[in-house]
Amino acid sequence: MSDQKPFIDIRHAQKSFGTLEVLKDISLQVDRGQIVAIIGPSGSGKSTLLRAINDLDPLTGGEVWLEDKQINKTLPHRQYEKHINEVRQEIGMVFQHFNLFPHLKVRENVTLAPKMLKGLSDDDANALAEEQLTKVGMIERIDYYPSQLSGGQKQRVAIARALAMKPKVMLFDEATSALDPELVEEVNLVMKKLAEEHMTMIIVTHEMSFAESVCDRVLFMDQGVVVEEGPPEVIFRNPKSERTQHFLRNHLAAAG
Amino acid sequence: MGLDFSVIPKYLDIVLIGALWTIAITLGAAVVSFFGGIFLAIVALYAPAFVRWPFRVFSFLFLGTPLLLQLFLIYFGLVQIGIDVPAFVAGVVGLGLHFAVYNSELFQTSILAVDKGQTEAARTLGLSRMQALRTVVIPQAVRDVIPPIGNNMIALLKDSALVSVIGVSELTLSAQRAIGSTYRPFEFYVLVAAIYYIINLGMEAVLRRVERRIQASR
Ligand SMILES: Nc1ncnc2c1ncn2[C@@H]1O[C@H](COP(=O)(O)OP(=O)(O)O)[C@@H](O)[C@H]1O
Ligand SMILES: [Mg+2]
Numbered sequence: 071m072s073d074q075k076p077f078i079d080i081r082h083a084q085k086s087f088g089t090l091e092v093l094k095d096i097s098l099q100v101d102r103g104q105i106v107a108i109i110g111p112s113g114s115g116k117s118t119l120l121r122a123i124n125d126l127d128p129l130t131g132g133e134v135w136l137e138d139k140q141i142n143k144t145l146p147h148r149q150y151e152k153h154i155n156e157v158r159q160e161i162g163m164v165f166q167h168f169n170l171f172p173h174l175k176v177r178e179n180v181t182l183a184p185k186m187l188k189g190l191s192d193d194d195a196n197a198l199a200e201e202q203l204t205k206v207g208m209i210e211r212i213d214y215y216p217s218q219l220s221g222g223q224k225q226r227v228a229i230a231r232a233l234a235m236k237p238k239v240m241l242f243d244e245a246t247s248a249l250d251p252e253l254v255e256e257v258n259l260v261m262k263k264l265a266e267e268h269m270t271m272i273i274v275t276h277e278m279s280f281a282e283s284v285c286d287r288v289l290f291m292d293q294g295v296v297v298e299e300g301p302p303e304v305i306f307r308n309p310k311s312e313r314t315q316h317f318l319r320n321h322l323a324a325a326g
Numbered sequence: 327m328g329l330d331f332s333v334i335p336k337y338l339d340i341v342l343i344g345a346l347w348t349i350a351i352t353l354g355a356a357v358v359s360f361f362g363g364i365f366l367a368i369v370a371l372y373a374p375a376f377v378r379w380p381f382r383v384f385s386f387l388f389l390g391t392p393l394l395l396q397l398f399l400i401y402f403g404l405v406q407i408g409i410d411v412p413a414f415v416a417g418v419v420g421l422g423l424h425f426a427v428y429n430s431e432l433f434q435t436s437i438l439a440v441d442k443g444q445t446e447a448a449r450t451l452g453l454s455r456m457q458a459l460r461t462v463v464i465p466q467a468v469r470d471v472i473p474p475i476g477n478n479m480i481a482l483l484k485d486s487a488l489v490s491v492i493g494v495s496e497l498t499l500s501a502q503r504a505i506g507s508t509y510r511p512f513e514f515y516v517l518v519a520a521i522y523y524i525i526n527l528g529m530e531a532v533l534r535r536v537e538r539r540i541q542a543s544r
Contacts, residue, residue: 158449163447218542
């Protein structure tokens, strides 16, 4: 453990949808360059926690910090919008269902936000798109529409789109769960590449072997609490908690 | 007195000029109804109540009263309070706003039908609500609603004949003038019907091209 301030600091996160308490006092610190996996059964609050980080699902209690900036601070509406739009530029997010913009070609999917928010010229934006699409191995499809791509290709473009904003952190919410099994690996490879470049990442996943191979730390969540956390070899090989053991056993059986 | 289509050539230029006016009115009103429809849809969905309500009353009036009356009101009524609009402009605006209200209903439905994940992805990149709406949601909503909007445009072409009542020499009024000189209503009305039909075919052809073009972007 380092003694510096955490890069991402979630303090006592609490979230309710109406009377349903989805996150119950969760704290999580992530250092710069660290890769954290979040695993747990469906409905345990993994997405909600991830989406709280960029305030897509605002917390009902607790704080989220990125470096020395509080993300979910209370501000008058206008100021809050300005603040959160700035913060979100620094946090890349990748969704289970890709959410590419279907009316735009791959190139414009990647250049839209940098052009609009950073005022990049057409030439600079194109260079950026080419750079990011090369990185994810999608440069040959730069002039295709999303509908002309496979799921794995779509997800790689979605990653390039997020990377084009040069985020400090990348959040992945089951990035490979919607993919046919044979397309999972190409997306995992891209994520591994980011790991090698020391991108700070929080990855919600059901891919235990992938999590074990790339992550520095694993969190097991259940019913809105972090049941157990630790290095992957401990969580996966030697979990202390009964619930973790149970979950992993079921998961292995299902993956079987 | 039997049918005699030989009277037509002499008056063909009047009728064709009328056809050009009809096309001009239709195009002008189509543009007003398209962008007006998007504007009204955004107001209806996102504006604060004190903005939304006046527009709702406006929409209700346009939906609930005859187009003919609206044209009279814009052309003759506005002059009385000192606003003198040319008949052509009054026609384009009246027809355009009338259909903008219809289009607005279609746009509202299609805006709401755009997957929420689209807005989320845009907001996650740092776009503001308005930026996301403008660059991500509206283009998709418009794309999805092209076929019924196209039908409205064709209805608009047919209703453009009403603009003759405020004295714009469009196709129908030109025909009536030719008939006034020749007493040959059947011949000229058949001609005019054929011309409307041809313009209609032209609009449908454009529409089909647009639909094919946007097919890939789904
Ligand atoms: N917008 C929402 N409104 C109401 N309940 C929600 C909403 N989003 C998530 N939930 C509920 O919160 C719980 C946790 O959901 P989620 O964070 O998506 O879990 P996970 O990602 O671990 O499957 C679930 O019970 C889910 O039904
Ligand atoms: Mg989830």
